[in-house]
Amino acid sequence: MSVQEPIIVHGHVEPVDILAFGPHPDDIEIGAAGSLLKWIGQGKKVGLVDLNRGELGTKGTAEERLEESKEAAIRLGATFRVNLGLPDGSVVDDAPSREQVVKVIRESRPKFVLSNLEEAHHPDHKAGAQLVKSSYFLSRLPKYLVEVPAHSPIGLFYYLIHSLVTPTFLVDVTETFERKFEVMGAYHTQFVEPKTPDGYQYTGIQDYLRNVRSLGEAWGVQAGCPAAEAFRADKPPIVESLEDLIAKPD
Numbered sequence: 001m002s003v004q005e006p007i008i009v010h011g012h013v014e015p016v017d018i019l020a021f022g023p024h025p026d027d028i029e030i031g032a033a034g035s036l037l038k039w040i041g042q043g044k045k046v047g048l049v050d051l052n053r054g055e056l057g058t059k060g061t062a063e064e065r066l067e068e069s070k071e072a073a074i075r076l077g078a079t080f081r082v083n084l085g086l087p088d089g090s091v092v093d094d095a096p097s098r099e100q101v102v103k104v105i106r107e108s109r110p111k112f113v114l115s116n117l118e119e120a121h122h123p124d125h126k127a128g129a130q131l132v133k134s135s136y137f138l139s140r141l142p143k144y145l146v147e148v149p150a151h152s153p154i155g156l157f158y159y160l161i162h163s164l165v166t167p168t169f170l171v172d173v174t175e176t177f178e179r180k181f182e183v184m185g186a187y188h189t190q191f192v193e194p195k196t197p198d199g200y201q202y203t204g205i206q207d208y209l210r211n212v213r214s215l216g217e218a219w220g221v222q223a224g225c226p227a228a229e230a231f232r233a234d235k236p237p238i239v240e241s242l243e244d245l246i247a248k249p250d
């Protein structure tokens with residue numbers, strides 16, 4: 001398998017507070033755009049990394065999707081967006097792919113790394129999450145890939161896309177929820193005017209925007225607010241004070 005050079009979609013790789021990975025262009029936005037908009041509004045810098053260009057996608061071409069992901073990054077206010085150009089449908093947690101992911105983690109030196117959860121039936125979502133998890137670990141080892149200095153982020157969290165598994169924490173995105181759909185609207189071929197070949201049989205969700213809205217509102221019911229996004233962690237979060245936990249009354 002030949003590994004492509006990363007494609008700089010927007011800005012350039014530089015230090016950020018949060019680095020978010022997604023298997024395909026649009027996955028980060030589906031799962032976490034509301035939270036990222038909120039944190040960017042608080043002054044945090046966010047970098048985005050898509051593992052591949054979605055060239056096997058039934059709707060839109062790889063070129064169209066790259067353009068759309070650039071527009072989405074601008075609407076989000078992200079510092080940069082990179083596409084690693086791994087093969088769509090064949091993402092694997094192997095040595096060459098890990099080097100690419102470790103490089104971007106080390107060059108952007110984030111405090112926090114976000115990934116999709118190993119969920120859904122698309123094989124890239126499972127392998128992609130595993131690849132980010134392996135690379136997150138390797139990024140702190142000084143003797144691995146010695147040409148780029150090691151970096152130890154504080155935490156790795158997984159945003160939920162479609163799954164109803166119990167989250168580790170929820171983020172109230174009431175204030176940014178409508179802007180999330182403006183960001184998602186940049187993906188014209190995927191959400192606004194999706195075109196599929198005659199007779200194409202969907203196996204999953206057809207109306208993403210409706211489903212993302214329903215799920216966000218459902219997490220909001222759990223959080224005690226109009227809309228929320230859900231995240232998982234491998235370890236429980238540590239708090240210094242109970243006030244760090246914003247418990248909403250039932």
Ligand SMILES: [Zn+2]
Nearest residue numbers: 023024027122
């Ligand atoms: Zn995807």
